[in-house]
Amino acid sequence: MFERYKNFIHGVSGNAAGLWGVVLTTTSFVGFILFEVARLSGILTNTYVGLVTYMLFPALFIIGLLLILIGWRRLKKQSGRTTAELMKQRFGDNQTKAALFGSKVFTTIIILTLVxxxxxxxxxxxxxxxMDEPVFCGTACHSVMNPEWVTYQASPHSRVKCVECHVGEGADALFDSKLNGLWQMVSVTFDLLERPIPTPVHQLRPARETCEKCHWPDKFYGSRLKRIERFKKDEASSVMFTTLNLKVNGGSLSQKGGIHWHVAGENEVRYASVDDKRNEMIWVDVRQDDGSFRRYTNKTISDAESNHEDSRILDCVDCHNRATHIYENPGYAVDERISRGILNRSLPYLKREGLKAVSADYPDKESAMRGIDNQLRGFYRNNYPDISRKQGDIIDSAVLVFQSIYSRNIHPEMNIEWGTYASLIGHIGDGGCFRCHNSNLVDDAGNTISDDCTLCHSILAYGSESSFKFIQPADSTDPNFEMHKYLRDEFIKSAGL
Amino acid sequence: MKPIAILLAVTMLFLFTVSVCASPTDPAAAGRCMTCHKEKTPGLYKQWYESQHASHKVTCMDCHGAEKGEADAFMHEGGLIATLVTPRDCGKCHTREAEEVGSSYHATAGHILESNDAYLAHVAAGEPVSILGCESCHGSKVIIDANSPNKLSRKSWPNSGIGRLNPDGSQGSCNTCHTRHTFSQAQARQPEACSKCHLGPDHPQKEVYEESKHGNAYYTNINKMNLDDDAWVVGIDYYEAPTCATCHMSATQNMKVTHDVGERISWTLRPPVSRNKDNWQTKRKSMKDVCSACHGATFAGGHFYQFDAVVKLYNEKFAKPAGQMMKIIKENKLLENPAAFSNKIEWIYWELWHHEGRRARHGAAMMGPDYTWWHGMYDVAQHFYFKMLPEARKFKNKELDNYIDNLLVNDPMHSWMLTETAKLKKDIRSGKMQEVYQKFFDQN
Structure with missing residues (x-):
């Protein structure tokens, strides 16, 4: 059998193309088998190996087959012989002699074709x-997709495959995604893409269909206690607590809900925004019980500007726009690491100095790593020589953490800086909830959409020294007495205590 | 009266004041304000939190709470409030201060629209400058605009000028000096509180102060000024230097603090020709009382002796003759263009008294030598002799020429121009020249 194969490949490799074809098919075939066996037996564990096994080898294999065909045709053309003559010459009489199931060459070809x-x-x-594996999406277009890959891995959805959200179900969705991928390959190859890549808000899968596979509105009931630790820029990086009792319930027909009221039951909110950033609303419609819509129009936008045809029904991603590819705010990122205990705030001015280090402007990643290192070590060496000498290991690990904060969020090669991809959840400045819940949007009667703080959350601590400050009775000598009392009463009332 | 009765009376008065000043509004309202504004305007909240107001339980609605019918009242998050806090609002607790401010010259600054200053800005520049250039110091009438979110017209808000004309009829704005939302007395006592407006070519009080020994001593000893002290009596609670507030407002061992800044000023140095203010002797006495915290009576008296002579010299030698020339020009209708300030000589005269004339007088008032002479009377003289007189001569009017000739020939203060230098120097050395000016000292 092997003799027959040898004879065959000798026969087809009559010129350079044929030879290369044989080499490529054979090595990629053998390579594929070897790599796959190695992977299955646990010898190869590198996650990137799939790129070689499942992308490179099959591709080379097909290229090799094509080369063999091209080689054969060329051979035929150059020699000017008929196929029968050429076959006789290349494979010998023995191989081309007619037999019951065809000649030996014929059966070889049939067998090889089947293989x-x-x-x-x-x-x-x-x-x-x-290609459905996240590692493919994240690493195949490495330079371009790296920021998304990095942030995805650090996100709460890191165990959910990219394709589960980005590719819908069915052949159509598969075809769309492959077509899209093809275009992306072209745009990466010829460098046609924008840096940073704009959020592709129109290409995303319908959020409700996607997200609600796991998170469905009936599930949003009750409230959720969120305790946030923030740290001051003082020497001790003192802790401040903000504790919110988030009213996340969706409500029911009989009862007005909390934050997920927006997507619960028959409720419908739709809006038109100035641009795809969806930061500034032109109008917001809210469906009424009778099916009509009540419109709140932005009085700061003149009619000329508001000539915007596109409107959109509010869904998950209008608030949870960064549920996975989460880019942090530098201050919150530092706070979060201190809160998790991976930064040790026994180091003086840790928050202040670390924040300074990660939020400085660096031309590229390498100088950022160096700069962060210099900033922290320099600060402690100059101002706290004792700590610098004796607690070098704590400083070392702090440097690593700050460098990792930078690496996770900042991607100079894609022009991604602090704040490039803002989150719309909650509210920072006028963003998030306040895009609609503000005094500029008014209905015909002049009503606005409430922006009362306690509409969405009770506040149990607010930059306070203890995490449930406002549950305690208010102290009348405290300047915040009135706020304390108001928030305490509100919580008691809204929690039905 | 027996001590116990006095104590009882004082206690009653205290309780009454507390009950009047303590928040009449629903405490929950202020709690809501703070909750949201701590997030939305954290700076404002923190300023207030650090303020004396916060520690004395004066909260949002105590100042911003409005009553139905007030022109600038509007509904905000379920509460009726007003953005504008007027001296009348502050006066609910700070009664005496509000009254003093109301009767002070500061409170009249908003009537500027009738004055030449505003005319000039409106015609030579335009309304945008009039708003930001003039009215942000002087204050202007607060215009109500029903379409504005806080009912205040954007042309008249922001508006923190010292003579703001408020919709409730009151005049002035406390936060001009006591910057919101800290309303710190320390901040109002520093010269920078005044120098938002009192500076520049036409009234360089800040620059004069910085040039003077008073300013020099202040900036050297700024940490010893005890600016946060409640009483802040000069000579007792601090003694290194006076600030603007020390001399014009703050307490001495004999006087209470006053919010009428004119109460210790004996001259008005503002108009073309200076004159003594009403009751100027009393006012002079008050000012000398401030001086006496650090200076002997002879020293302080000497200063006013020298200062008064400069003012009179300016009045008699330049201000009155220049004014007389302008009167002749107008009576004879010599000006080419009809509008005020459309002719060159009007600008020359204006700068002579409004700019350098004031610089000289302010320099003399506050011990700034350079402002008295080089930035002051030197410029006045140059303007007078080499800008105003040549411009006046161009009219070729007999009455005007006669007036100028007479001045240069017969007025011993001006006849130097037609005299030999050698003779003048001799007269200076002999004291004869000085005799010409002796009258300005003699009248004191």
Whole structure:
């Protein structure tokens, strides 16, 4: 059998193209088998190996087959012989002699073709499966997708595959995504993309269909206690607590709900925004019980500007726009690491100095790593020589943490800086909830959409020294007495205590 | 009266004041304000939190709470409030201060629209400058605009000028000096509180102060000024230097603090020709009382002796003759263009008294030598002799020429121009020249 194969490949590699074709098909075939066996037996564990096994080898294999065909045709053309003559010459009489199931060459070709088809189907299905793996999405277009890959891995959805949200179900969605991927390959190859890449708000899958596979509105009931630790820029990086009792329930027909009222039951909110950033609303419609809509129009936008045809029904991503690819705010990022205990705030001015280090402007990642290192070590060396000498290991680990904060969020090669991709959840400045809940949007009767703080959350601590400050009775000598009392009463009332 | 009765009376008065001043509004309202504004305007909240107001339980609605019918009242998050806080609002607790401010010259600054200053800005520049250039110091009438979110017209808000004309009829704005929302007395006592407006070519009080020994001593000893002290009596609670507030407002051992800044000023140095203010002797006495915290009576008296002579010299030698020339020009209708300030000589005369004339007088008032002479009377003289007189001569009017000739020939203060230098120097050395000016000292 092997003799027959040897004879065959000798026969087809009559010129350079044929030879290369044989080399490519054979090595990629053998390579694929070897790598796959190695992976299955646990010898190869590198996550990137799939790129070689399932993308490179099958591709090379097909290229090799094509080369063999090209080589054969060229050979035929150059020699000017008929196929029968050429075959006789390349494979010998013995191989081309007619037999019961055709000549030996013919049966070899049939067998090899069957093997090829089997291999291509197997490799192809492995390839498709591999393309559904996050590691493919994250690393195939490494330079461009790296920021999304990095932030995804650090996100609460890191165990959910990219394709589960980005590719819908069914052949249509698969076809769309492959077509889209093809275009992306072209735009990466010829550098046609914008940096930073604008959020592709129109290409996203319908959020409700996607998100509600796991998170459905009936699930949003009750309230959620959120305790946020923030740290001051003083020497001790003192802690301040803000504790919110978030009213996240969706409500029911009989009862007005909390934050998820927006997507609960028959409720519908739709809006038109000035641009795709969806930061400034032109109008917001709210469906009434009778099915009509009440419109709140932005009085700061003149009619000329508001000539905007597109409107959109509010769904999950209008607030949870960064549920996965989360880019942090530098101050909050530092606070979060201190809060989790991976930064040790026994180091004086840790918050202040760390924040300074991560939020400085650096031309590239390498100088950022160096700069962060210099900033922190320099500060402690100059101002706290004792600590610098004796607690070098704490400083070392702090430097690493600050560097990782930078690496996670800042991607100079894609022009991603602090704040490039803002989150719309909650509210920072006039963003988030305040895009609609503000005094500029008014209905015909002049009503606005409430922006009362306690509409969405009770406040149990607010930059306070203890995490449930306002649950305690208010102290009448405290300047915040009135606020304290108001918030305490509100919580008691809204929690039905 | 027996001590116990006095104590009882004082206690009653205290309780009454507390009950009047203590928040008449729903405490929950202020709690709501703070909750939201701590997030939305954290700076404002923190300023208030650090303020004396916060520690004395004066909260949002105590100042911003409005009553139905007030022109600038509007509904905000379920409460009727007004953005504008007027001296009348502050006066609910700070009664004496509000009264003093109301009767002070500061409170009249908003009537500027009738004055030449505003005319000039309106015609030579335009309304935008009039608003930001003139009215932000002087204050202007607060215009109600029903379409504005806080009912205040954007042309008249922001508006923190010292003579703001408020919709409730009161005049002035406390936060001109006591910057919101800290309303700190320390801040109002520093010269910078005044120098938002009292500076520049036409009234360089800040620059004169900085040039003077008083300013020099202040900036050297700024940390010893005890600016946060409640009483802040000069000579007792601090003694290194006076600030603007020390001399014009603050307490001495004999006087209470006053919010009428004119109460210790004996001259008005503002108009073309200076004159003594009503009751100027009393006012002079009050000012000398401030001086006496650090200076002997002879020293302080000597200063006013020298200062008064400069003012009179300016009045008699330049201000009155220049004014007389302008009168002749107008009576004879010599001006080419009809509008005020459309002719060159009007600008020359204006700067002579409004700019350098004031610089000289302010320099003399506050011990600034350079402002008295080089930035002051030197410029006045140059303007007078080499800008105003040549411009006046151009009219070729007999009456005007006669007036100028007479001045240069017969007025011993001006006849130097037609005299030999050698003779003048001799007269200076002999004291004869000085005799010409002796009259300005003699009248004191």
């Amino acid at each position: 090829n088809i089997l291999f291509i189907v197997a490799a192809g299905s492995r390839m498709m499966a591999f």
